[in-house]
Every structure is written in C-alpha cells, then in structure tokens.
Amino acid sequence: MSAEPRPPTASGLSLDGVGHDYLRDGRPVPALAPVSLDIPAGQFACVIGPSGSGKTTLVRAMAGLLRPSRGTVRVGGAPVTGPPTGLAMVHQEYGRSLFPWKTVRDNVDLALLNSGRGQRDRRAAVTEALHLVGLPDVERAYPWQLSGGMQQRVAIARAVVAQPRILLMDEPFAAVDAQTRADLEDLVRDLWHRLPLTVVFVTHDIDESVYLGQRVVVLGRPPAGVRADVPVPLPDRRDQVTTRAAVEFTDLRAELYGQIAAAKLG
Numbered sequence: 001m002s003a004e005p006r007p008p009t010a011s012g013l014s015l016d017g018v019g020h021d022y023l024r025d026g027r028p029v030p031a032l033a034p035v036s037l038d039i040p041a042g043q044f045a046c047v048i049g050p051s052g053s054g055k056t057t058l059v060r061a062m063a064g065l066l067r068p069s070r071g072t073v074r075v076g077g078a079p080v081t082g083p084p085t086g087l088a089m090v091h092q093e094y095g096r097s098l099f100p101w102k103t104v105r106d107n108v109d110l111a112l113l114n115s116g117r118g119q120r121d122r123r124a125a126v127t128e129a130l131h132l133v134g135l136p137d138v139e140r141a142y143p144w145q146l147s148g149g150m151q152q153r154v155a156i157a158r159a160v161v162a163q164p165r166i167l168l169m170d171e172p173f174a175a176v177d178a179q180t181r182a183d184l185e186d187l188v189r190d191l192w193h194r195l196p197l198t199v200v201f202v203t204h205d206i207d208e209s210v211y212l213g214q215r216v217v218v219l220g221r222p223p224a225g226v227r228a229d230v231p232v233p234l235p236d237r238r239d240q241v242t243t244r245a246a247v248e249f250t251d252l253r254a255e256l257y258g259q260i261a262a263a264k265l266g
C-alpha cells in the first residue's frame with residue numbers, strides 16, 4: 001500500500017498547537033487556528049485548503065521563517081526557533097528565487113556556500129543534484145534562458161544539493177503548464193524515493209495532493225485549523241494515467257472536493 005518505509009535518516013516534523021495571527025492596523029487577525037500534526041520521518045504529506053486557510057503561514061512556520069503566535073514546531077524533536085539545518089524549501093515563484101545574473105551551476109552552488117565544503121566537493125554535489133533533477137546539460141546557462149519548468153528544476157536542485165532531511169514545497173508547480181506540472185510531480189516522487197526525505201507539499205490542487213501524497217491534510221478557514229487528515233490508499237508506485245483512473249483516486253478526490261467545498265462555506 002502507500003506507506004513504504006523510507007530510509008531512516010529523514011527527519012520528522014511535529015506541530016503542537018501552532019497558530020498565528022497577523023497584525024493589521026495594530027489588531028491581531030487570525031490566519032491559522034492551532035494546528036497539531038505529527039509528520040513522521042520519511043512521510044510524503046500534502047496540505048490543501050481554500051485560499052486564505054493559512055497554508056503558506058503554516059509552511060513558513062515549519063521552515064522557521066515565521067515565529068507562530070502560538071504553539072511549537074519541532075524538527076527531529078528540537079523546537080524550531082529559526083530556519084533549521086537539514087530543511088529546504090521550494091517556493092512557487094522560481095523566477096524570483098533564482099538569481100538571473102548567476103549561471104544554473106552557481107545558483108545551485110549557493111546552497112553550499114556556507115557549508116564549509118571544498119570547491120571540488122561542491123562541484124561534484126552540484127553536478128549530482130543537476131543530474132537528479134534531469135538537467136545535466138544546462139549548468140552554464142542562465143535561468144532566463146530556460147523554460148519555467150526547467151527553472152523550477154533548478155530551484156529543486158538547489159533545495160536538495162545540501163542533502164536536506166525535510167523538503168517543504170509551497171505550491172511549487174502552480175505557475176507551469178499541465179504537462180510540465182505532471183513531469184515535475186513525477187520528479188518529486190522520484191526524488192522522495194531516492195533520497196531520505198520527509199516531504200510537506202502545499203497545493204491548491206486536490207488531484208495533485210492525492211497523486212503525490214501518502215496523506216492529505218485539509219485546512220479549513222480560520223479559525224477552523226485542520227478540517228480533515230486522510231491517508232491516501234494508493235500503491236507506492238504511481239503513474240499519471242493509471243493512478244488517476246483508479247477508483248481509490250477518484251473516490252478520495254471526490255471526498256476532498258466535498259471537504260474543500262464545505263470549508264469554503266465556513
């Protein structure tokens with residue numbers, strides 16, 4: 001079934017009552033009701049929810065980029081007080097996350113700058129990361145010379161080059177066309193199979209969450225928090241045609257559509 005064990009070196013992630021209010025005109029506005037979740041090492045978890053349900057806020061709290069108003073995030077058991085080591089993030093806007101004046105190789109190498117690793121070692125790691133994401137031939141190109149899908153592959157290479165234990169992805173494929181998106185989805189599942197990674201993948205797209213995840217967490221509108229948390233009853237090996245036609249896929253998709261529709265109503 002879906003829960004094939006991962007290599008033991010991935011890290012788990014837990015949230016204990018993590019909630020957040022933003023300040024607007026000096027007043028707290030609830031963005032995320034307290035969320036408690038345990039994401040075991042090696043799991044592929046997807047997070048969905050209607051617009052404004054706090055998905056980005058949640059993932060930024062996991063990444064240590066935002067200090068939540070309430071609760072504690074733990075990575076590998078240790079409370080998160082800033083960006084933890086061993087955690088990498090891929091954002092939706094690859095165009096803004098890559099430096100246009102740096103080559104593909106130098107963009108990926110940026111993640112290793114403070115690693116203390118020697119130049120030769122870093123060069124080998126960058127070459128390997130570019131191979132892993134299926135981009136062995138473009139290391140001297142500049143990001144603006146590549147398609148959107150290729151740029152997002154570069155951003156993924158930069159995320160995995162330092163061998164993170166946790167990969168957070170915030171709507172990473174929202175800006176690419178459908179075929180490219182399908183290829184990138186398969187790339188992420190392939191990376192997850194090959195590397196000791198825990199993946200938390202935020203998406204608007206219900207079908208994408210079912211195709212990718214072992215588990216789908218549904219957020220409701222604040223102050224709802226977690227509305228549903230369901231396992232994905234699909235085999236570990238998936239493909240875009242047969243998996244999406246499977247009755248388990250279409251049943252879960254229908255259930256999640258119902259959850260999101262209800263969440264939008266409040």
Ligand SMILES: Nc1ncnc2c1ncn2[C@@H]1O[C@H](COP(=O)(O)OP(=O)(O)OP(=O)(O)O)[C@@H](O)[C@H]1O
Pocket residue numbers: 022023024029030031032049050051052053054055056057058204
């Ligand atoms: N910096 C901010 N200051 C004030 N309010 C914010 C800020 N960032 C987000 N919000 C508000 O917090 C709520 C949750 O936002 P968040 O971006 O986390 O939701 P989301 O589920 O990721 O939305 P979307 O799917 O549209 O990206 C929204 O009401 C949003 O307007």
